[in-house]
Structures are given as structure tokens and as C-alpha cells.
Amino acid sequence: MSKFDFAAMPDANGYFGEYGGQIIPPELKEIMDEIDGAYEEIRQTPEFQEELDSLFADYVGRPSPVYHASRLSAQLGGAQIYLKREDLNHTGAHKINHCLGEALLAKYMGKTKVIAETGAGQHGVALATACALVGIPCEIHMGQVDIEKEHPNVTKMKILGCKLVAVTRGTATLKDAVDSAFEEYLKDPVNYIYAIGSVVGPHPFPKMVRDFQSIIGTEAREQFMTTHGKLPNYITACVGGGSNAMGAFTAFLDDNDVSLVGVEPAGKGLDTKDHSATLTLGKPSELHGMKCYVLETEDGEPMPVHSIASGLDYPGVGPQHSYLKDLGRVEYDSVTDEECLNAFMTLSRVEGIIPALESSHAVAWAMRKAPELPSDQMILVNLSGRGDKDADYVADKLGL
Template structure:
């Protein structure tokens, strides 16, 4: 499960100047325990075998690589393939790392898992893994997202999770992370913090990437089988960036495959109402990692906005910053309007309702397909399904009618 561009063994958790472990003293020992436990687990064939069996027999992997012929025809350009992570059990890529984190918690003798969630997909996946593995589960979620993503709140509670609505600050994903970290810090002997993306202190950016790397390995093999060559580009949405790192990991050693991460431009980069960290962020420290951060005039994490709750985060995974600065990946941004248009198009043209997060990738994938032309072929990671978003989207569209 080792991936390229992994961390420097001499500086664990570093991606060039980014990543690492920037923690208050009381969290240093718990995070070191997690890092040591993961390093042991990833080298244990029994642990990895159990994980792989769950991916196949419980999640339903491999997920489908689907050639979207009607979308391709509608767009006019490169052949568009969708990596159908929306077909996984629980409806997104999040189950891939949640099962790994749940297994790790059990291995460490923890009785509970705790996490943040934005759109609720990570929360649902972790609650599912906890139910399967006999663990208690606590999910912290911004109050704004609790209202937007009510179906996922119900799902988490039905699965036995305790959902904590966070009302401080912007009441969104960043505050949910802060709140969950506070509880974890006071109860690290009982809990494993199951971070939901390739963010946070070492080992989480590497650990979550490794558990998500199955997406890229499958996509590479499936595309070679379908086209007898590699794709011209791979496209995925980026908030923290777990689904993108999962897809990108399969192609990092293939320079002929362009990698595109798609961030939320929200209401427009010029408005300040966005969450495009790579486009507008500056180097900083956030949630225990050195990365790029959207910051206000006082150097604090800025208020951010995206129509997609799962991308509503003022930072980004440190490996993404490294890939951007090294030139291996390119990061672009699409607006809420473009995202809604892509959501509607894929739904009506292919009969596939995508998550609003994934719709960012679909929006740019359609644009890129037109640009590359009919001889090209691309893979777009459809990271999740849009069941959770349909009521909210219906309200937005009705208000604009």
C-alpha cells in the first residue's frame, strides 16, 4: 500500500516543507501513539488482509469505472470516464479510510472513534465502520452543515453515532474539527481520532492517503483494460483532498497523465466567498500541519464558503501543496454556479445524481474534455452520490426559478 511521493523517512510526515506534526504538548504523545500503531499495522499482513477483505466483501470493491458516453456526446470532446466511488457502501469514497481507521482503533484497544464531518459522508462512513467493528462513535458537525445535510445526520444517528452540533465561529467544517480535537485531547486513552481527510498532524495525511490509494490503483488498471493506454488526465475535487489523493496516487509516476484538483470558487474568487485554498491561501499552520491556509488580516483561519459542505475548509492536505509547488498537479477552481450546472447535467444526461463535492470535478472535467478534443480520454473521480444534497439543491433551484 506504499505510494510514491511518500513522506521522507528522515522527517516523518513531511512533504517538502509541508506536513509534519505541529501540536500542543498534551497532544504529542497521543499522536505519536497513533503514528507508531499505524506503522506497525501497515506492515502486518494480517491487518492488511482483513482490510482488503472488508473492501471486497463489505464495501463492494472494485468500484466501477464507467464510460459516460452520453455526457461525452453532450460535452463534445474527450471521452469521459467516471470512477464510481458513489457506488460504494455508504455512498462515497470515505468508507475506504474509515474501515482502516476503525480497524486501527480496535488494534490499539480503543473503545471509541471520534471525528469531524462536513457533508456528513465521513460521519456516515465512520458510524458504519464503528457499528460493524463494535466501537462507539462520536461525530462533530457544524450547525450550518447539520441543517444542510439533515439526511446524513439521521443516518449517523440510526447507525448509533452521537452527533454533536457545533455552533461556534462559522459553525462549519473547521469548527467541527476544532471541537472534535478538544474532546479527543481530554479522552485520548479511550478514543482514536479518525480524521476524515489527508489533513492534520502526522500520520493522518499519509495514512488516509494510503487507505484511499485503492481508488487510484483500480482506476489505473481499469483504464488500461478499457483503452489499452493511460488517461490524458485525472480530475478530482479538493477540500482537504482525500478522494483526490486516492485517485492521484495511481498516476503519480506517470508524467503523461495530467492531474487536476478542483477547488470551490464559491461565489467567485474576487468576492472572498470561496474556499479555494490553493488559489488564495498562504503558508500557515492549521490543525497540526504546515500547509496553505486561507487567513484573515489577523493571521487566523478565514471564514470560507462553498455550496458543498465537504469542501468548506480553509486548509488543504499538505501533499497537495507539495504536488502543486513541484508542478506534478495543477489546481483550479469552479464556482457554485458551475457546480450546480454540472450537478444538473450529469443527473439529466446520465441518470447519475452526484454529490455537490463531486460536481466540482464534473464541472471542470466537462470543460477539460472540450479543451482536449475527441482523441483524448480522461478520468473524473465521482467521489460520492448526491442523495444527501437533493433537498438542498431543490430549494436553491426553486429560489432561483
């Protein structure tokens, strides 16, 4: 039995403790409540469940395997490192899990266009893929900085038929892409649906995205019990908005013996302004229709943030993560750009697995932690995506 109370997360108003909610205009609240009602109704139907389960198995390729990184573990000494291979999913990351759910929901609700933001491009590719599959037009907003950095994903989105909108305002990164996409959505919220790419935004999106992503932890739990007869000692995942981490953590929240660790981007260092360590250095505030931890300037505006990983440079974080931090159920640590790059190259050359820069943050934490633990302990890393999109960038940065 858990020592924590996870009774109803979120409650009827979309709050996880004091975080979350719908901090939006009344007319938009009505639309969000309609989406919530449709989601709660549709997800209970056998037709929806059967279609989603079938797509997970035959389209995505689930269940994703759990791989023992034995050579990496031996090189480090200490605990054994395992990888939940979300990088092997169709489209190359965990994002396809909730994108299929959101695209099916849009189809069932009769929406005429799906709108979204993307940072590293994995959410954009996955959503463009899902929309092509169900036959709904798709529009993706992406910061110009990320477009230049993540060219392979940009090309894939165009091939898949989505309309790509380059966002040049502000820092031209993820937060600005969110703002731009939301403005487009507000032009016709009755016929459009905004498919948020993480466990962020107004209720019901933090709940919906978590629910679709929870298959990661549900599978991992069963896989560990089948193979080892016990659960891992640690589960770790990178945290920007936090969807892959919530997907990995949810099935284990009641297991007191399983330590859960979210890893944020320390960027160029926590003592600089070039980081995205929201839960580490931020404070409770409001952003993008929700209450959560936020990195803010002295004027109370969202801080310009930095991470080598485009999918993690967000000044906010999911409200459930904010709640779990305050509750003490999840530990939130951070990893620098330099540590991330080292983990990226080490996993590539020791195990032949090229991880996404986002996922490399969690790999780096596991590499740091493993030598401190006995060899009979196990760390499960949610390898949330593959590094195809980052290969050219890393090669150029390291002069390979």
C-alpha cells in the same frame, strides 16, 4: 520515469517537502507517534490486510467501476469523460475506504471511543458505519449549518448509533467542527482516537488516510490498462481537505503523461470572500497541527470560507497537496457554485447519475475542459460521492 522526486512522502517527521509535520504539544506528539507506530506495525500484518481486503470486496463492494459517460461526452464534444464510481460504495462515497482502516486500527489498538468531525456528513456516516461494524462507540461533531443542510446524513448517523454533537460556535461549519472534535479528543487521547476525515491534521493522518484512499487510483490504473491498454490523459477530483483527490492521484504521480487536476470551490467567485480556494488564493501557514496552504484574514486567523458543498468549505488543505502544488506536479483550478450546480443537474439528466455537490466540482471542470481536447483523449473524473444528501437542498435552491 518521473521527472519529479517523490522519494519518501512523508519523511520520518511527517513532512511533504516543507508541509505537514506535528505542530502540537509534546504530550500529544507522543500519542501521535504511538498511532504512527501502531499503524506501521499493524498494516504489515496479514491479519489486518486480509480483514481490510475482505471488507473492501464484500462490504464496500470494491472495485468500484469506471463508467464511460458517453452521452455527456457526445453532448460536449471533444475528449471522452469517464467516471470512477466511488458513489457506488457502501455509504455512498469514498469516505468508507479510510473509515474502515481507521476503525480497524482503533480496534487493534484497544481504543474505547472514536471521535471525528464531518462536513457534508459522508465521513460521519462512513465512520459511524465502520464503528458499528467493529463494535466501538463513535462520536461525530458537525456544524449546525451543515446539520440543517445535510439532513439525510444526520438521520443516518443517528440510526447507526453514533453520538452526534452539534457545533454552533464560529461559522458553525467544518472548521469549527474540527476544533470541537479535537477538544473532545484531548480529554482522553490515550483511550480515544481521533479519526480525521481527510488528508489533513498532524502526522501520521495525512499519510494514513492517503494510504487507505490510494485504492481508488490503484484500481483505476488497472481498469484503464485492461480496457484501453493505456492510461487516461487527465485525472480530476475535487479538493477540500483532499482525501479523494490524493486517493485518485497517488498511483499516477510518476506518470508524466497523465495530467492531474485538483478542483477547488470558487464559491461565489474568486473576486469575493465567499470561496474556499485555498491552494489558488491561500498562502503557507499553520492549521490543525500541520503546515499547509491556508486562507487567512489580515489578522492571521483562518478565514471564514464558503462553498455550496459542505465537504469542501475548509480554510486549509492537505500538506501533500500543498507540496504537489509547489512542485508543479498537480494543477489546481477552481469551479464556482453556479458551475457546480449546472454540472450536478447535467450529469443527473444526461447520464442518470446524481453526483454529490463536492464531486460536481470535478464534473464541472471536465465539462469545461473536454471541448478543448481531441476526441481520442480521456478525462477520468473521480466521482467521489452520490448526491442523495444534496437532492432536497438543490431542489429547493433551484425551485424544482
